[in-house]
Amino acid sequence: MPFPGHIIKVGETNKLLVTEIVAALAGRGYATQTPLKPGIFDNNLKSLVKLYQTQNVDIFGRPLEIDGEIGRMTWGSLFGAEAVNAPPTGIAGLALGIAISQLGVMEQPLGFNRGDMVDKYQRAAGLQLIDGKPGFFWCMAFVYWCFLQAGNGTTPFPKTAGCLDAWNRTKKKEPTRLITRAAAIADPSLIAPGMVFILDHGGGAGHTGFVRQSSGGALKTVEGNTNVNGSNNGLGVFELNSRNVMNKALKGFINFT
Template identity: 40%
Template sequence: MKYPGRVIKMGEADARIVKALKTALNKALVLRGGEALALDPDNPRFGPNMKQAVQLFQARHLDDQGQPLKIDGEVGSLTWAALFGAEGVPQHQDAADPFLASVLAVAGAQADAGVREQPRNSNRGPEVDAYLRRAGVRPGLAWCCAFTYWCFDEAAQQAGRANPMFKTAGCLAHWQNAPSRGARRLLARDAVADPGRVLPGAVFIMDFGGGLGHTGFVERIEGGYIHTIEGNTDASQGREGGGVYRLQRKLASINKGFIDYGGV
């Protein structure tokens, strides 16, 4: 059964979805005796007993990447995939927009080249300095957003067209001003509810408070996970790492949202 594009929780009105979930939970939990939490699939109500069963399932199972599920009694894409299989949640492998596909190709080439700061932990280096200058700021600053701008700009030059991305080296300034360039924004909560709305080529934005943020590209989507290409990071997924990396993140870890320049 396909994920319905929203988080399923107490009060769910679609009896067909509730029935499918109760049937799957009964099969997965197989509780007996005093532990019994058997759910009636013919009862269309998602009530407290069903929430308890979902929480128990989440406590006893991992997601399809082997990570713990959030024990909240709500069925989002990761819990749905654990119950019904990964094929039941959104999967987007390639950018549909040709220009965004070329932007990802530029970003991927930088990751494949193993771009790193020189020296380490300096926010400097030949490539890093070039990213920052292209975004209009001096070398030595945090450079994740400058990297995204450089990738857009390189792809635009190759295509002989204007760069659609708002010119900035600031993640939160990009979030604020992207609509002025025709881009669409998707709030984090809406992306978590429906991962199918997050498309390859989108730019994710994280907000750490105090004006600090982090950003990068979505390369592909697998349900509740995104595969990314990011600058100024490393395997720890931090915002002050020393290179361009391909990473995997939980979709729910993106707390601000996504910017999509598709069709712009």
């Protein structure tokens, strides 16, 4: 059954959709002693969805968010998710491959935002480093450096070390390259390996990295300036198995595939 393109929660008006969800939950052994109103997504059904979320995982085996709402991750767990995307081609594919080759790069010293490779990422994006001084947040500098290497010194990706600046520059110059969070939730097949995700944490702070794998809105990523917990100011280049399109901080994706 295809995802309807929006988050299903208390107050959902599509009674047939709600009926299908109740049937799917029942088929997985989830029922409530309190009779559910046919076709109505009320607080009783919300509690049942929460119970399902506490005991099940998404397509990549990760815990579901326990919010009583059915977004992409819970839907994929309940009904099955789409196939994983094929590897990308073109400059985005090359940039992703270069990013993967950097897995394990760490700051030197840790927590200083500096190091042999980290300095290269930052300088490529135009950041001015001072000997003996800490560097800058470098997640977007890492992305730009990967694209620059992929293009042998030239790249269509905007030269910047700012996550939101990259989004805004692309929006101004080539808006068709942007995929918003809402569009990704409605149709996660739009998201492919090699795309660059943008998180907006407010106050001008953000984070970014490459999509390595995408399936039904669940993402595996390669990110610089992070750690195993997904920090936006971590210590190295990591592959993470924790991102998804339901993240409220997700602004969207930049597509140079």
